Amino acid sequence: xxxxxxxxxxxxxxxxxxxxxxxxxxxxxxxxxxxxxxxxxxxxxxxxxxxxxxxxxxxxxxxxxxxxxxxxxxxxxxxxxxxxxxxxxxxxxxxxxxxxxxxxxxxxxxxxxxxxxxxxxxxxxxxxxxxxxxxxx
Numbered sequence: 001x002x003x004x005x006x007x008x009x010x011x012x013x014x015x016x017x018x019x020x021x022x023x024x025x026x027x028x029x030x031x032x033x034x035x036x037x038x039x040x041x042x043x044x045x046x047x048x049x050x051x052x053x054x055x056x057x058x059x060x061x062x063x064x065x066x067x068x069x070x071x072x073x074x075x076x077x078x079x080x081x082x083x084x085x086x087x088x089x090x091x092x093x094x095x096x097x098x099x100x101x102x103x104x105x106x107x108x109x110x111x112x113x114x115x116x117x118x119x120x121x122x123x124x125x126x127x128x129x130x131x132x133x134x135x136x137x
Contacts, residue, residue, distance in 0.1 A: 004074060007037055010133050015053060017129035018101055024055040025094060026101035026126045029110070033103065033130050034061070038075055042067045048086035048110055051075070052093055062089065086110070091119035101126020 018026055028034060028051040035041030042049060044064065052060045058076055063069060064086075065079040080089055091114060094100060100120035102111060104127040115123055 007074065010037055011053070011059065013133040013136065014129045015055065017132055018053070018126060019055060021124075022099065023101040023124060023126055023129075024098045025120070026053045026103075026129065027051070027090070027106060028053065028103050028130055029107070030103050030105040030130070033134065036134060038073060040070060040073055046107075046109075047082075048080075048090070050090070050106075052090070054093075054095075060093065062086065087113045087117065087119075090114060091117050094119045097121055099124055101129065103127045103130060 018024070029049060031041050031043060031049060034049070034051050037051070038061070042063070044067065047064045047066070048062065049064070050062045052062060061069070061075045061077045063077060063079060065081050069077050078089070080086055087110060096118055098120060099122040101124055104125065111123065114120070
């Protein structure tokens with residue numbers, strides 16, 4: 001219960017910071033930040049791994065099916081296979097009319113194809129929101 005409350009406060013802080021700067025959606029791709037929020041972490045190597053945060057929606061964890069997730073993980077999980085295009089999946093979940101915050105760890109081989117597909121109206125650094133929440137002790 002305490003973990004759920006802590007996670008909710010952390011997510012609320014992140015979303016409030018993003019909203020204050022007009023960023024309604026963000027992809028968190030840093031495994032350490034995702035683990036900090038949900039207590040579940042993997043080392044995805046070169047595979048896509050991200051937490052999609054959207055104003056007015058529940059967070060969504062996007063993870064390759066090679067990495068099993070606990071059944072009791074407190075976030076909706078959307079899996080995909082190595083043969084799937086994770087960029088297509090991510091783009092289908094984004095609002096192309098709104099800017100997308102990305103963290104400082106998002107690999108260019110994922111970021112640039114999203115940009116090229118017009119998956120968001122703009123791509124902005126959103127690390128300040130997660131970093132700010134992580135700095136609160």
